[in-house]
Amino acid sequence: MMSDLYAKLVEGVTAPMTAWLHAAGVEEAPFWGPPTRAGAGDLALACHRYARALRKAPQMIATDLAAVALAHPLIASAEPTAGFLNLRFDWAALAEQLLPWALQDPGALGFNDSLAGQRVMIEYSSPNTNKPQHLGHCRNNILGATVARLLKRAGAEVIQVNLINDRGIHICKSMLAQQRFSPETTPEGEGKKGDHFVGDRYVAFDKAFEAEYAQKAAGQDKVAFFNSEASDYGSAARAMLRAWEAEEPKVRALWRQMNAWCEAGFFATYARMGVHFDRVDRESQTYLLGKDMVEEGLKAGVFYHAENGAAVFDLTRIGLEGEKAVLRADGTSVYTTQDLGTALKRYEETRFDKMIYVVGNEQDHHFRVLFGILGALRSELEGKLYHLSYGMVELPEGKMKSREGKVVDADNLMDELHEAAYLQTKEKNLESGAALDEAELHRRAEAIGLAGLKFYLLKFAPATTFLFNPAESIQPNGETGVYCQYAYARGGSILRRLGEAGNVASAEDFSALVQPQAIEVLKALLMFPGEIRAAAEQLKPSLLAQATYSLAYAFASFYNHNDNNVLRAEGQAQRARVMLVKAARRVLGAGLELMGIEALEEM
């Protein structure tokens, strides 16, 4: 079975009160939630809104409802306060159902069927093959991979797709630099990852062009200079793009080689991050798509010809201003054209129910336009397209600017986090007297470094622009992935110490779980599935990170408090606590897994 115990519980507890309100003439469904006031209980209802309809003071309504609520066996107390009704669960009684559920039911791990039968395609990463990935790509990759896992957990069939931009003027720049400055070199020869090798060429081109610009056209518009005949480098790059489009064999061979190197580097990075795709599209294969859609749209009146002959879409149709060209006056495509074609091709091939684009918020406008046009062309696509927009990542030193070389390279970042985690782990294990071999230290360091990075990238709502603090990310204190890993490992340690006594799957008496720390763990376990479901529905992995942290925090508080000692407990008290530890670890493990974080048995 797969159930959300909390949802069931709330349903069961509130049904009689809903019926009571209904009988009294309240139409709307009452909104129950945790009290906003700390310590006020487990479930609350604001009764003020019914005062008018019932011609009764809120406090009186709350008092009447309290009597109804108390009839339920799992309600320990019902207090009317200032027009609010605050309910408290009987946790010891609830634990009797809750712990077996948390130990066995997939629903406790967040499995649900809210998207069952739905096919969802999610596009993310989408790098350009002219330079290695940086911190911004990390956020994109981790966000995309985690959303994909959340959607799967909600029962969806998920297709993860990467659209690699492997063509265009940017890759021609790298190609040109390679051809002119270092034709015989290879990544292997230089001992470099292919994407870094190609990135070096891109930088070399830019340097050469800057020198030319400084010499020939300083002070003038740089882009205009690049696009003019006056620039040798600009002209050569454009000539190479034309040669590529004409499928000139030598240019194509160089292009294939450069892209192969770069992609090999990308996929090594993906593998390290635990990211994988079901499908890889390349713009070299998609950039001509969409033209026939424009033809079709012209006939249907969705597009019209501007004065100079360009095919355009009237943006006022979708509440925006101006018009958007989908074919230039000379009949060639623009970026939007291929996006239209790619989207339709994917839809025809997969018949997705939903298509999610994980792309930075600087493209918010582009996607409004794209979705508007697609909806006008194919009404069945309306409501199926979603832009998962996310904010930039800033650094303690200031904003990331690729132009100024102020970027954090993804591979270097992972190396640095690994190194810091290695030193930390080595030190802690020396303190405790454990001598670990180097291989094991590095294995843990890698898991810890990545946990720090991933959790930090997930803990903020996608729309938030946030400041990434690398040192903070791998701290074992605070709201971090490492903290969650540590709680999991500590739970494992307790179970190892228990040995045979840890083989417990049931208990008769849960009254040992009345300590506040134990109740907080039960509460976190109970709330977890709803948070996972919300994370999937709202495409907000930050809810997953929060729910996992909340559980880790409650659990840490539990095993640190002497009253909850498991080893020294006996009989039913020990059995109940063992179940709690196992349940917490099981669900904690699920949270980590959903974030793509490795759960370590020991740290």
Place this chain on the structure above:
RNA sequence: GCGCUCGUAGCUCAGUCGGAUAGAGCGUCGGACUUCGAAUCCGCAGGUCGCAGGUUCGAAUCCUGCCGGGCGCGCCA
């Protein structure tokens, strides 16, 4: 100029389909290791929720105006 978005504690961020005394982490300060791993834990202090109006039983949340930051507004990608 227009559009979108943000402005909450010293710092980084939750909370925003209106609900009670606005939360968390870090940092500061103060505690807890003969007790399941002190990488963990417990506690104190800290906020006129950018400003000014409005809507109502009730506003960080909704509306209007203003101030300040970010991102966009191409027949670029």
